Each structure stands twice: as structure tokens, then as C-alpha cells.
Amino acid sequence: MKCSNPCKIFGAYQALGGIEDSVVIFHSVVGCHFANMSFHLTRDMEDLRQTCTVINDRDIILNGENSLRLAIENVISLYRPRLIIVITGCVTEIIKDDVDRIVEEFRKRVDVIYIDGAGFKSDFEKGYEDALVKLVKTFSIKKEKSKKPLINIFGMLYDDYKRKQDILALNEVLGDKVDIGFISASANLESIKRIAYADVNIAFGRGIEACRFLKDKYNQSYLQMDYPYGIEGIKGFLGVIADTFNIDYSETIKNLEENSKEAFNKIYSYLNSLYGLPVCVVGSYSRARGMKRFLEMELGMEVVSFGIREKSLNMEEFIANVSSSDTALVFGSSFDGDIADRLKVPLIPFDYPVYDRVSISNTPYIGEKGAVNLTEDILNSIMMGVKNRGAFYNEEDMYIW
Amino acid sequence: MKQKYYEELSMSMYPSALLHRFGVNGKVSGSIYAVGEMKEVIPVIHGPRGCGYHYRYSARRRNYPYYNVISSEMEEGEIVFGGEEKLFQTIIETYRLYSPKLIVVIPTPVSDVIHDDITSAVKRAKDKGINVIGIKSELFSHRDKSYSAKRFKEVAKQRFGESKNLDFDIKGCGFTEVLYSLVEEVMVKTEVIPLTVNIEPIGFGPHGKQVLKEIEDTLRLVNVRVNSYFPSSTYEEVLAMPSVSLNIIRRLRWAKKMKEKFGTLYLQINTTGRYSGIKGISQFYRDLGIKLGIENEMENLVKTKETNALDRTSLVKEKISNYRVMIISRNIQSVPYLIEKYALDYAMDILSCVVILTDKTKKNLDINHSVLEGLKSKIDSSINECSKNTELIINPREEELEELSKNCDVIIGTEDYSFHRFGLPVIHPRHDTMSLSYESYIRSIEKMGEKLESSINKPNLIINKLGYDRESYPLLPHNNIIATEKMWSEMWLHRKGK
Incomplete structure (x- = not known):
């Protein structure tokens, strides 16, 4: 019926697309390439490193292996990448192209990995996990102790609405006390190879299978946590880091509390109107939970409808439930405009995919800065909403005069 | 609206x-x-x-x-x-x-x-x-990739002023597949109501909805009623489509199927040039009149409407004719009609017409020597017939362009804002919204008059600081972007027997 979650091929692309100096080849029909690209280009029109083997009728009859060879040859000569990521789609998995063999033919010339992205096999989460596991299995090397505290971050997506801003905010809040070695959705081949050097792996929900692999192979500890939205979210994250490395972040926490307070002072009265507000949150596991916690525990809202995509969310039932609730705002992906429009309330997009907003300024959603930016977006969305402006009992007047 | x-x-x-x-x-x-x-x-x-x-x-x-x-x-x-x-x-x-x-x-x-x-x-x-x-799949996965090149060749074969139908469709287009299936499986034969039409509402320009409303209002004056906009209708309206006397269409296959199954006549309006400018608008209504069997009523309407449109715009055109214009276009096939429209309909003094035809475009559209000669010949004809003093230059050097620009007041026909570098205003094609209604004709000419008076040179546009790739305009000249474009043409457009 209505799909709440995309398929494997999207998960694999979101896990690995952000690796610098890599090129993704969709060994599939044009639709898979175009779909991933259409979500990606609305986030970043400059960073474009993907292509397609354009599987056609002839490939179906013979096989698509020559198309894949041709694509890899072309990618080597045109992009000169350090890594080629071949992600297959449903059709090439059905016709059983021997992708492993083709990839092997090129391994002496360039690093190539192959991820099975067939949508009929599983969902986004499986695609994401499989891709990261394949990546670390293929490239990670034996641990050497890092001189400085070092962490890896999993669970970020290549096309997160605030990818670059959130990564920058994480680095800023950690300061020079701790380095991030590898961060999914924004890595390079060197950081992937040195992934086992880190002291701890932190998975913002996703990436847990790769963390488990690294634990088994290199005895690296790991921790799964919700996406650190809000002041308390980032404090929780810093708390974990402080405990792991015995570092004092109290000054950092004091500063971030002060800085955000300064911003919130300017809108103190508006904050009153958000308290107790019934809202809907729908998203992927760690994002939705992190957002729910921020909205409820920091802004004082009440999440009356809560949906997690990974849990085989039945969209028809979920939409019906939200529609019968008192929801005044919807937090979700751009596709959840479906719900917001039915209720004629604003949508605050935060979860993948976000394709109907641009974000080029340094306005993260993570941490204390994110708390300010999210609150700003929430308030502006309410004030700019098409409905409920103008006359109180005769609002249509605004369209006539 | x-x-x-x-x-x-x-x-x-x-x-x-x-x-x-x-x-x-x-x-x-x-x-x-x-x-x-x-x-x-x-x-x-x-x-x-x-x-x-x-x-x-x-x-x-x-x-x-x-x-x-x-x-x-x-x-x-x-x-x-x-x-x-x-x-x-x-x-x-x-x-x-x-x-x-x-x-x-x-x-x-x-x-x-x-x-x-x-x-x-x-x-x-x-x-x-x-x-x-x-829906039945005609082709696997995606549409026929040779459509654009084939269409280009057909256009090049036509002489300027000749405007026969381009009698082919995009094979494997999902849109067409649905329209065809609706004709085949949903519509049922019914009694035909005289003086009724269905319209396929695509290709009516950037202000298409307004134009369609104006066409509908004009047709009402000769008692012609629009039954439905296909497929932008209710289920019942689609069901009732065979009751009309005529389909006004862009895509051919569904209309042919309706003719075969229900005998419904059609008028295809994606002919090159036949329906452009005031002459084309009148031609459109005359063709409709013939197909609907109301030539005389339609001729009276055309005369009234055309005279009114020409009267309403005569003063503005006089003002427009004082501006010396440079046309710049990257779309060589549309250049003959741009010259015709700007010279005859807008009454512009076109000093020069610059065509930018990159090697990449030639390759992508499979433009060989004979196709290119055909297109050049059409442009020459349009200049001879419509704007004798216009100088045609294909792929000029920067210095030539600069020299040409010195004699002009304004650049039109292009979305390439980098031409502000010559110190002239560039008027965006979005203001040229002439379509198949007389009202759109009047509106476009009035708007162009306004724009010519108010447009200024803008040398500090942020967009011009980004340094677009001239071969692949408007892409940024970054290696990965250009490589991705090239990959696509290698894996799809130019892939033969590999």
C-alpha cells in the first residue's frame, strides 16, 4: 500500500554516497539512478558522483555484465576515483549478473565494492547496514592506538537535510579534546581504512551492524544512541564522551547553555505557546526518538502521534490515527506533507528525504545550535502557514480583498 | 487561478x-x-x-x-x-x-x-x-532515446513556412501508455455531440492554464464547448470523451486510437511554426473551424479578434520597433521562428541573431552536415522573409560578440545571463508568453514593451560569478559534474553495440 520506507538501494546509497573520491554506479534501470539523484540534487547540486549502467532489453536477454564493465571503464577514465561503489538493483539481481566477478576484474586498477541493493529483498535499513558492513570489512585495517581520543560516528546519511551543518556542529562541540576519525556520509578512503584506530564507535541509530563487526574483529567498543537533538541531546552525547575518555566538558556545556539561552531570550513569549502543544513525529528510529525527546522534554510539547519507519509502519493506519488526533504540527520527511496537508497544519521536515527545502546556511539541527534553529523554523512555519491568517471567523476574506 | x-x-x-x-x-x-x-x-x-x-x-x-x-x-x-x-x-x-x-x-x-x-x-x-x-509496457524501463534526434531531423527537413505534422510519438513513454490504455479500456462509444472538443493541455506555454481558459472562452463565442482536458479530468469526463467532435492534441497515438475506435477527428498542434505568432493563432482557429464544420463563423470571429489584437498592440509595437535587438539562442531549430515572431509580431529591429551550437549538442542530437545545412537554410529563409537586415552568426568569437553588442540595445531569447558582460540588459524568455490565445498575444507584446523600457544591465549578478561551463551551459565546470553528464551520454545516448 502507501510506502513508509524506501528500499535497500536507497539505504546503500545513503550509507556510502558521501565517501569523497568515490563514484556510485547503479547497476540497474534508469529509475533507481534518477530517484536517488533527485533526492540528492535538492541537497547538493555541486557534489555529483553517481551514474548508471542503464539496463535495457538486450541486457535482460543476454546479461548486464558488459554494461557494467563499460560503466566501470568509463568511470575510471572520466572521474579517476579512488573507490567505485557498484550498487545493484532488482533487475540485475533477478537476472543474476555475476557482479562479484566483474568487480574482481577491476580490483587491480581501482578499489571497487559491490552492494546488493535489490529492493525486493529488503528495506532502507538493511541496505544501509549491509553497505557499511561491506565497507569496513573490505577496507579496515588492524588497530593502532591513536594518540588523541578518537571516535567514529555512524548513522548519518549522505542526504541528511543538515548533513554538513550537523557534522560541523559535532566537531565544534567536541573541540580539540576529541577527534572524529570516520563519520558515515562524509568520509574518505583513508578514514575508512583507519576506522579501527578509534576508541569507541557511536551509532546514531543506524550503522549498528558495522559497529558489531568492528567489536568482533578489533574489540572496539560501541554505543547506540538517539540523534542528539536539543541541548539535552548534545549534553548526553558529551556525557558519553566525557565518561569514555575521562574528559571534562563542563565548561563546554556551560557555554552552550548560555549561548542558547541568549537566543531563546529573544522569543521567550513564543516559547509559552509551544508548551503543551499536541504534535506528530514520524521518522526513522533514532531521529524520531531524538526529535520526540527534544520536543517533549525541552520545548514542552506533547507528541500525540509517533511513528517509526523501520517498524513496518502501516501508513494508511498511521495517517488515519494522526488525522483523528489533535496534532497541530507534523515533524517528518517531505513525504509526510501528506499528513500535514490533510490537517492543514505546517510540516517541519527533519528526516530523510527532505527535497522541498534548501539549507545552505550554517544552521545545524543537532545540539544547542540545532535547538535554536529548529525552534526558529517551527515558529516561522507556524507564522507563515497559509491557514489561520487574517480574520478570525472569516479567514477567506484575505483572498478576496 | x-x-x-x-x-x-x-x-x-x-x-x-x-x-x-x-x-x-x-x-x-x-x-x-x-x-x-x-x-x-x-x-x-x-x-x-x-x-x-x-x-x-x-x-x-x-x-x-x-x-x-x-x-x-x-x-x-x-x-x-x-x-x-x-x-x-x-x-x-x-x-x-x-x-x-x-x-x-x-x-x-x-x-x-x-x-x-x-x-x-x-x-x-x-x-x-x-x-x-x-497498463501495457511498450518498452522495457524507459522511453525511446532516439526521439529527440529523430524529431530534430524531421524539423530540419521542413522548409520555413511549411508546417506539416511531425507524425511520430515517443515510444515507451509512460504518459502515452496510460493515455492509450484509457482510450482502449475505459472509453465507450457514445453519441457524438456537435461542436465539442477535448484538449490535451500540454505545451501551451508558461502561463498555460490562463491560455487554456482564454481559448475556452473564445471557442464559446462560436458555440464550441470544451468537454474535457485530457487526462486532467474526472473519470466521468474521460468516459465521455468519445462524445466530442474533435480532439485537440499534442501526442498522436491516443488520438489515432480514438479515431480508429470511435471515429473522433483530431487536430495536432505540435507542428513547427504553423501556429506561432498572430498568424499562427488565427490559423489555429481557422483549422478548428474547418475540422468542426463552422468555417464561416470561425472566420468572422478570427477577423474580429485579430483586428482587435492588432489594434490593441499597434502603439506598443511602435515603441518596440525603436529598440535594436540581438537574439541569442542555443536552440538552432527554434531560431527561424524566433526571428519570425520577434520581427513580425513584436516588430523588433533585429540587428543580429547569434546561434550557439556546441559540438556536444551536435553529437547529442546527431546533427550531421545535411541536417545543419537544412537548419541554416531555414534560418536564412526566415531572415529573407521577415527581417532582411538581420545578420546571422553561428558560434561567434568573444570579440565578435562584443562588437555586435555595441550596436544593440538589448539581448533577448536566452537564459544565459552571462551576456550582461556586454553592458546590455538581458530580457528573460519567461516574459514572452505568446501562445494560442489572442489575449496571450496582446499580453506578451505589452509585457515586452514594458520590459524593454525598464530592463537594465546587471553586471554584478551572483549567478555570473559561478563560472558556468560554456560547452555544457548551465552546468558548473566541476570535473565530477561534467564527468557525470558525459557518463550519461556514453551509457545511454551514444551507446551503440557496446
């Missing part, structure tokens, strides 16, 4: 033109687009969840998705044992939840490759009293 410039803006904000430099979407998007235009009709995509998820977004719906897309969510079991049962259950459940007047089952490459029996699932659902049709 929405504000027309906002309507056009919301369309251009969806980065379709950019995306199509690096790929085309699967034909499912065309099918979803067609079904999404209809009211009370729901599409069921027969494929894995990813197709049902993403095709909501990229079906010519600007940034507003088509939320009501249902998926049969095929999984491994369906791949092995067939998905007919799951499709059947999905149709039943869709009907139970949404009670649409029609369900349209759209195949995907996955259902095509396993040869799933859509017809049988559809028949079973029909037997249960559900109104459902299945």
Missing part, C-alpha cells in the same frame, strides 16, 4: 532540467504523472517498495508529491512465485480503503522482467466489480 508567474516559478524550481542532464527517469514516472492528473483515480505500482516510495516525487508535480500512490510491495516470494496474487490483494485493499472510480495498475521493470500476469489479476478484480485497468 494561481498567480501565473508563481505557477511558472514553482515548475522551474523543480530541478527537472538539471536532472535530465544526468539521467532520465523510468517510464513509470510518466504513467504516474498521467494518472495523477486525473481525479478520483488511483495508481497501483506493481513493483517493490522503492518504486512505490520514490515515484511519488518525480512525476512532473513540481515539489509537491503525488501522495496517493499505492504499491504492491513485491518481495522475494513474488519474484520467485509470481506477484499476481499480491497485486490482486492490493487492488482489493485499495478499493476497500479509497473507493476510487478507477484503479490503474502500472507495471515496473521488475514485474516486466518476471512476466507477471497483470492482466489476470486485473480480470479477477474486475470480476469482483472493481473498475480497474492494467
